[in-house]
Amino acid sequence: MSELQSDEGFLADGLAALAADGRSFTPSSPGVILVVLDHSGGLIAARGFREAETIGSAGLAALRTAVGDRAVVLPGPLDRAPVVLFDTDVHDPGDLVAALLDHLALPLELSGEAHFVQSRVGLATAAAVGTTDLGDLVHAAFAAAHVAMESGVLVHEATDSLVAETRREATLRTAMARAVRGDFELHYQPIVDLTTARVLGYESLLRWRSEGELLAPPAFLAAAEETSLILPIGRVGTRVALGQAARWNEGRADGPLFMSVNYSARQLSDALLLPHVERVLDELALSASTLWVEITERDLINFGSPATRTIEALAELGCVICVDDLGTGFAALRYLADLPVSVAKVDRSLVCAVGEDPSIRSIVGAVCDISRSLGIETVAEGIEHEDQIPQLRELGFTHAQGFHFGRPAPAADLVNP
Structure with missing residues (x-):
């Protein structure tokens, strides 16, 4: 039976x-x-x-x-x-x-x-x-x-397989709920000045240590987004990332490092996010400009929505608004015009093709020109080789990120950030 x-x-x-x-x-x-x-x-x-x-x-x-x-x-x-x-x-x-x-x-x-x-x-x-x-x-x-x-x-x-898949999803959500304040950790990847290669800040990247295995976001983020769990995970991640920035910046003589934190539309729609960010910045005595609020072009944000209002409020607070994955769709150009964006990150798929495809090079060059005309700095993502850098400098990129400058790593593994 x-x-x-x-x-x-x-x-x-x-x-x-x-x-x-x-x-x-x-x-x-x-x-x-x-x-x-x-x-x-x-x-x-x-x-x-x-x-x-x-x-x-x-x-x-x-x-x-x-x-x-x-x-x-x-x-x-x-x-x-x-x-x-x-x-x-x-x-x-x-x-x-x-x-x-x-x-x-x-x-x-x-x-x-x-x-x-x-x-x-x-x-x-x-x-x-x-x-x-x-x-x-x-x-x-x-x-x-x-x-x-x-x-x-x-x-x-x-x-x-549907029942088994549904059971696995339910088990995953339960495990995430238990892990919110303990088993999630952050790894950090440097973002550098493209001209000098000096580290200017870091992007915080979420990882989950589950049953001895370190999982990247594709393994769990969709399930977190489908539930309310992404909200406490995001708030804890913000506190941990900014706390790390405060420790790195304490007594630092070479200028403060910024910390880039990724936020989805659902997180930005959270009414508790703005007061949480304000409280954490105040407790850590950090300038709001320390926080780069990174939103992905793939995560379509409706204008006039609670998410848009949060972005505008964070910008008014002094946080830096950064659009990620620029070039993977059509939303980001409107973001550049209609949101208080200060930084645009060009997707690695385009950056890697700059040296091989003249059409892609023209597109990327146009994106850099548009960004420069709007006073927006540009980050070239996915740089893996030294020989990519001259072309990217020529196109007008101001910042860079990729394995060539450093892989994501726990804070303890980063020497003299």
């Missing part, structure tokens, strides 16, 4: 009720469609709990009308999540899903009034998931509905 059947029993109860009604469900190749009604809670927010209590029964009636005798519709194991069972050897899953979506696009009759109810759909078939166990298929359909809710699509179909 599957975990869902033994824990919830809704399938057994639903199938028993069918049998008592003189019907049965014995498909050779079962399929399950799970419908999450009012997945956003919008109707509850607008109309209250009493109105929402009627969603389940109204949704069941609508779904039964939609599928007719092609499928069995049962109340699901969770409120407002009806389950549709059918035989894929007899009825095409796509046709059934289409019929359901057509009905879900119509308002539901709730307490005598019509209301549109937002829904998301998860589909699981024996062929795609690799099992005929109804409990396991319901589990897979729930996982598929979760993906639909997270991604914003109307319907998602489960694969044979």
